[in-house]
Amino acid sequence: MSRWRLVxxxxxxxxxxxxxxxxxxxxxxxxxxxxxxxxxxxDYIDANAFLKPPxxxxxxxxxxxxxxxxxxxxxxxxxxxxxxxxVGIISTGLAAIVGATAGxxxxxxxxxxxxxxxxxxxxPDFLIIAxxxxxxxxxxxxxxxxxxxxxxxMLTSMVxxxxxxxxxxxxxxxxxxxxxxRPFTVITRHILPNMASFLIIDTTLTVGGAILLESGLSYFGxxxxxxxxxxxxxxxxxxxxxxxxxxxxxxxxxxxxxxxLAVSLVGDGLRDAIDPQSExxxxx
Amino acid sequence: MGWAMAGYxxxxxxxSLLLVFLATSLxxxxxxxxMKPRDNYLARNPPVxxxxxxxxxxxxxxxDKTPVAKRYVTWINGVLHGNFGKxxxxxxxxxxxxRRIGVSLRLxxxxxxxxxxxxxxxxxxxxxxxxxxxxxxxxxxxFVMLATPVFVLATVLKYGAVQFNDVIGFKLIFFxxxxxxxxxxxxxxxxxxxxxxxxxxxxxxxxxxxxxYSRYQRSAMLDVLGSDYxxxxxxxxxxxRQTFYKHGLRTALIPMTVWFAFAFGTLVVGxxxxxxxxxxxxxGAWFIDSIxxxxxxxxxxxxxxxxVLILFSTFLADAMRGFLDPRVRGNQ
Numbered sequence: 309m310s311r312w313r314l315v316x317x318x319x320x321x322x323x324x325x326x327x328x329x330x331x332x333x334x335x336x337x338x339x340x341x342x343x344x345x346x347x348x349x350x351d352y353i354d355a356n357a358f359l360k361p362p363x364x365x366x367x368x369x370x371x372x373x374x375x376x377x378x379x380x381x382x383x384x385x386x387x388x389x390x391x392x393x394x395v396g397i398i399s400t401g402l403a404a405i406v407g408a409t410a411g412x413x414x415x416x417x418x419x420x421x422x423x424x425x426x427x428x429x430x431x432p433d434f435l436i437i438a439x440x441x442x443x444x445x446x447x448x449x450x451x452x453x454x455x456x457x458x459x460x461x462m463l464t465s466m467v468x469x470x471x472x473x474x475x476x477x478x479x480x481x482x483x484x485x486x487x488x489x490r491p492f493t494v495i496t497r498h499i500l501p502n503m504a505s506f507l508i509i510d511t512t513l514t515v516g517g518a519i520l521l522e523s524g525l526s527y528f529g530x531x532x533x534x535x536x537x538x539x540x541x542x543x544x545x546x547x548x549x550x551x552x553x554x555x556x557x558x559x560x561x562x563x564x565x566x567x568x569l570a571v572s573l574v575g576d577g578l579r580d581a582i583d584p585q586s587e588x589x590x591x592x
Numbered sequence: 593m594g595w596a597m598a599g600y601x602x603x604x605x606x607x608s609l610l611l612v613f614l615a616t617s618l619x620x621x622x623x624x625x626x627m628k629p630r631d632n633y634l635a636r637n638p639p640v641x642x643x644x645x646x647x648x649x650x651x652x653x654x655x656d657k658t659p660v661a662k663r664y665v666t667w668i669n670g671v672l673h674g675n676f677g678k679x680x681x682x683x684x685x686x687x688x689x690x691r692r693i694g695v696s697l698r699l700x701x702x703x704x705x706x707x708x709x710x711x712x713x714x715x716x717x718x719x720x721x722x723x724x725x726x727x728x729x730x731x732x733x734x735f736v737m738l739a740t741p742v743f744v745l746a747t748v749l750k751y752g753a754v755q756f757n758d759v760i761g762f763k764l765i766f767f768x769x770x771x772x773x774x775x776x777x778x779x780x781x782x783x784x785x786x787x788x789x790x791x792x793x794x795x796x797x798x799x800x801x802x803x804x805y806s807r808y809q810r811s812a813m814l815d816v817l818g819s820d821y822x823x824x825x826x827x828x829x830x831x832x833r834q835t836f837y838k839h840g841l842r843t844a845l846i847p848m849t850v851w852f853a854f855a856f857g858t859l860v861v862g863x864x865x866x867x868x869x870x871x872x873x874x875x876g877a878w879f880i881d882s883i884x885x886x887x888x889x890x891x892x893x894x895x896x897x898x899x900v901l902i903l904f905s906t907f908l909a910d911a912m913r914g915f916l917d918p919r920v921r922g923n924q
Contacts, residue, residue, distance in 0.1 A: 430615040430899050434861045438883050439619060439891055443626040463854075520741050524865065527743050528880055543744060547869075550747045551754055561744040569739035 318581035325577020331570035335563070339385040348376035350383040350537065362555055369555035371545070380537055381559050387538040388519050388567065391453055395518035398457035400511045403464035404503075408495045410465075411472025422469070425462045433459040434524060441530035449536050452525070456518055464510050471503045505582040512575035516568045523564055539564040597914050604910055608903040612896070617668065619895040620888070624663060627886040629654045629680055652678040654888050667892070676896075677889040685893050689875070693897065695770060696874035699793055700863055700901070704856065707798035711805025712848065716841065718806060719813035730806065737803035742865040746796040750869075753792055767792050768871045793870045797862045801855055808851050812844040819843075842916060849913040856905035860898055 319325055348354065348366070354374040362369045368377035410421035428436075437455050444451040475481060476499070484494050500507070525531030526540025534541070539560050546556030633645045649655035653666050670677050676685040714730055721727045737745075753765040766772065766789045775785055816822060817840065825835040864876030871877075875894050882890035 427611060427614055427618070430611050430902055431619060431895065432857050432861045432898065432902070434864070435879070435895055435898060436619065436622065438879070439623045439895070440626050441883065442628065442886060516739070523741055524743065524861075527741075527865075528868075528883075530883060543741075543747075547743070547747050551751055554751075557747060561747070565736070565740045565744060568741075569735060572735065572739055 315581045319577050322577040322580055324573045325580070328570040328573030328577065331566060332574065335385060335567055335570070336389060339382050339389055342382040343379055346376065346379050346382070348379045350375070350379040351535075352376060352379070359553055361553075368559045369553075371556060372549075377555060377559060380542060381539070381563060384537040384539045384542045384560060385563060385567070387449065387532055387536060388522060388540075388564070391449070391456070391522045391532075391538070392515045392519035392567075392571070394453045395456045395460065395522075396511045396515035398453065399461045399514050399518070400464060400507055402457060403461035403510070404468050404500055404507060406461065407465040407468025408472045408499055411469045412476060412491065412495055412499065421465075425465055428459065428462050433521060437521075437525055438528070438530045441525065445533055447533075449532050452522065452531055456521055456525075460514065460518060460521065464514065467506065467510070468503065471506065472499055475499050475502055509575060509579045509582060512571060512578055516571040516575065519564070519568055519571070539567075601907070601911060601914070604907060608907060612899045612903055615899045616671075616892060616896040617664070619899075620664060620667060620892040621660060623888045623891045623895075624660045627883075627888050627891070628656065629886045629888060630656055632680065632886060648680075648682075652680060652682060652889065654680065667889070671896070676893040679890055680885060680887045685889055688878075689893060689897070692873060692875045692878055695872055696863065696867065696876060696897075698770075698790070699797065699866065699872065699874060700859065702790065702794050703797040703863065704801065704859055706794055707801025707855070707859065708805055708852065710798070711802040712809045712845070714802060714806035715809025716813050716844075718810040719817060722814065734803035734807050737799050738807075740800070742796060742800065742862040743869060745799060746792075746866055746869040749792050749796055764788065765791055770872055793866045793872060796866045796870070797859060800862060801859055804855050804858075805848065805851065809844065809848060812847045813840070816840050816844045846913060846917045849909040849916065852912070853902075853906040853909040857902055860901060 343350065346367070352375070354366070354370060354376065356374070357366060357370045358374050359372055360366060360370045362377075366376050366378065368381055371377055371380070406421050406425070410418045433456070436459050440455060444455065481494060481498050484498055489497075522531050522538060523540030523543065526538045527544045529541075529544070532538035532541055542560040543557060543564065546553075546558075546560060550557035629649060630645060633640045633648070646655055646657065650658070653663055655663075667677060674686070676689065679685055679688070714734075718727045718730045750767050753767055757763050757765060766785075768789075770789050771782065771786050772789075775782060777785065822835055822839055825839050826832065830838070860876070863874070864879060866872070867874040867877040868880050875897050878890060879894035879898075881887075882894060
């Protein structure tokens, strides 16, 4: 475990990464404990307060129909957080499987996987998901998680593929193969653990991307569907009145930006801590 | 560039065309399976008879009673002959596309030039001023911009423009459409008016690009600045400025070509949001509308446009790399 202790020590020295971590923790706490503190539920309609600016009673103000904007924003934040982290894990897992099998087996599997990757890279993920979105209208938001995961693993997969190609040449992998270890076991026991650092960093970066993608889709009504709320649907609802009733837009908009910023700071700090010699260290 | 490079580019072009064909086919089939154009007519009051719905849908090749494979063959046959079919309302997609492609290209070309040029400049500047306050500010700016979704940024810009116009007392910056309708101020006046309209959308799509490019350019530049060959170049008598432009910047631009292709994809999606928010009638806005209207042919045509653009940008990136990096020309 001493390696991870070293990583943690390096991570702790990075002020912006710690800042990011604290912000993410604070947003998690606010999203899941905030609604318990607040007097209003996200679907409660206060008939005495339409379009009221922020006040001690309604911390983030109220909407056109008297909903408490704070409760709604926290509800949306919950969705965005859950979707972001689920997609990060699923998409990186998918990338690991596709990339590692392509690199390890070679031949037809390699060519097929690489072809699928380059085909999916031609179309931006946003477009494909938007096209499929009418199908998930009225379905559970978990379908959205699956959709986003299905179309956001390709770039990671290319890196996993290249890493696998070089790991395959290493003695411990050839040794395992000649001992008759099954390919699946070689991949999960010997190849993937040796790129754990990359996979961890990438999961973090994917979380940020997934949150942005989800909110963008939801903004146009292609993502999270009512009655569910995400930060994207809230921002979409507030944009029309952003110039006059600022609070309808500003809170959700800035929380979304702060969340993505914090996630990218943590990802950046992780990269510096796990892989101090990384070439990409100075970038992003 | 030599024959080897030309041959390599031709091979890439052929592969690109194949990928456009397959990706668009995939998009068409996905759209045909998921979208229900029929729904547009079912909710009407008074109800439209099924036979006339079928008639309308058949006329535009979007009837869900026709098997997807058969619709696809009709569609792809048209596309290969340069005919993208008809919208649900029976208009020719080709005509509409002619107008809209111009709108989108104006935004995309200006956005990518502004993004690339200022991103590279900011990155180089940051590398030269490493860890100084100005570099720190540029870094914070980039991180915040990369975390800000285009639709939030666009709204903030709009808000800022309203305040700005209030302060100066007249409407200098516009944020709806491409040009003021019914304007009669001659060519020069129209140009100025168009410029007033394009400022905000361009900022909205290029600020994120500037941030992205500047981060990568800064790191590439730092690698080059610390290299031995730059020291050698100075040792043989070149001035700092000469070594910097001749050996430094050119080398540091090579890895950027890879990011150019990657960043272009995000730019296209960003432009989709921007067109919609600033009411530009471009391909991106049309795509969003087509999903809401469940118009399969329009969704497919706009996707095709995007796929062509993205592959063209990777092609361009390859050509630029070949131009900048002699090793690529030699190897391929």
